[in-house]
Amino acid sequence: MDRTKALASSWEANAGNWTRAVRERLIPSRDAGTDDAILAAISTHSPRRLLDVGCGEGWLCRQSVQTLGCEATGIDGSSQLIADAQCADPNGRYEVITYQELMDGGVSFEAPFDVIVFNYALFDEDAPSLLAAIRPHLSAMGVVIIQTLHPWSLEQGQDYRDGWRNEDFSAFENQNWTAMPWYFRTLSSWHQVVRTAGLALLKLEEPMASFNGQPLSLLLTCECHEGDPD
Ligand SMILES: C[S@@+](CC[C@H](N)C(=O)[O-])C[C@H]1O[C@@H](n2cnc3c(N)ncnc32)[C@H](O)[C@@H]1O
Numbered sequence: 147m148d149r150t151k152a153l154a155s156s157w158e159a160n161a162g163n164w165t166r167a168v169r170e171r172l173i174p175s176r177d178a179g180t181d182d183a184i185l186a187a188i189s190t191h192s193p194r195r196l197l198d199v200g201c202g203e204g205w206l207c208r209q210s211v212q213t214l215g216c217e218a219t220g221i222d223g224s225s226q227l228i229a230d231a232q233c234a235d236p237n238g239r240y241e242v243i244t245y246q247e248l249m250d251g252g253v254s255f256e257a258p259f260d261v262i263v264f265n266y267a268l269f270d271e272d273a274p275s276l277l278a279a280i281r282p283h284l285s286a287m288g289v290v291i292i293q294t295l296h297p298w299s300l301e302q303g304q305d306y307r308d309g310w311r312n313e314d315f316s317a318f319e320n321q322n323w324t325a326m327p328w329y330f331r332t333l334s335s336w337h338q339v340v341r342t343a344g345l346a347l348l349k350l351e352e353p354m355a356s357f358n359g360q361p362l363s364l365l366l367t368c369e370c371h372e373g374d375p376d
Contacts, residue, residue, distance in 0.1 A: 149310055149327040150270055154223050154244065159324035160315070161226035165203040167318060175355075180363045181209075183353035184265050184293045187365055189214050191289055193260035197221070199248075199280065200267025204231025207238055219255065245270065249279045258285040264292045269328035271310070277343030281370060290345060290368045296352065296361040297333045308335050336366065346371040 201220030223244035315323035345368035352361040
């Protein structure tokens with residue numbers, strides 16, 4: 147199986163574990179600041195309509211509706227995660243849509259979105275094509291917000307170079323996870339992804355852990371680029 151397919155199918159296999167990990171607060175970086183950071187980044191833009199791409203079990207849609215009063219739509223390729231999202235939020239809007247379907251261009255929404263967010267949901271090598279594919283779904287002043295692993299959170303000795311890596315989820319006590327291939331990018335590579343997708347970087351943030359001063363994540367806010375990105 148190629149890595150892109152293995153990446154997507156790992157989330158079918160990991161859906162139950164993931165829902166439990168998010169809802170039982172088993173991911174320390176989320177309490178250390180990444181959840182607050184993505185909510186703050188979204189709230190800066192006071193969205194009326196939010197699209198959460200790769201929404202998982204839907205926590206960010208639920209929180210955004212509750213705290214910001216916006217409308218939220220969550221989409222994800224994992225039917226189990228979308229079922230979990232819908233179950234926790236029966237009046238919410240969630241749909242099974244894969245990234246490939248978005249890139250194929252056959253997906254439509256009833257209106258454009260003021261914020262389109264990817265919270266730890268952009269792991270494939272061809273991120274520029276996916277970002278370019280969601281651009282037409284942005285409102286005139288709309289922004290794309292990406293939170294991802296900070297490029298400097300490498301284990302010592304690992305190459306600071308773009309390339310496929312493997313997440314085995316060994317940090318979790320439960321060993322019943324399926325490994326996920328993911329594409330590591332350097333900081334300059336992320337910058338290039340944004341430009342290649344025809345977006346322009348509005349803001350780059352590095353949420354910090356207060357207990358050790360290490361970056362928790364990389365947070366990019368991008369707007370539509372007028373004209374040639376180069
Ligand atoms: C690490 S989880 C993050 C979930 C959620 N954004 C959150 O903050 O908890 C990554 C999500 O990306 C989704 N995903 C990964 N590859 C995908 C693809 N090719 N098509 C659709 N969804 C995908 C997975 O199903 C999973 O829900």
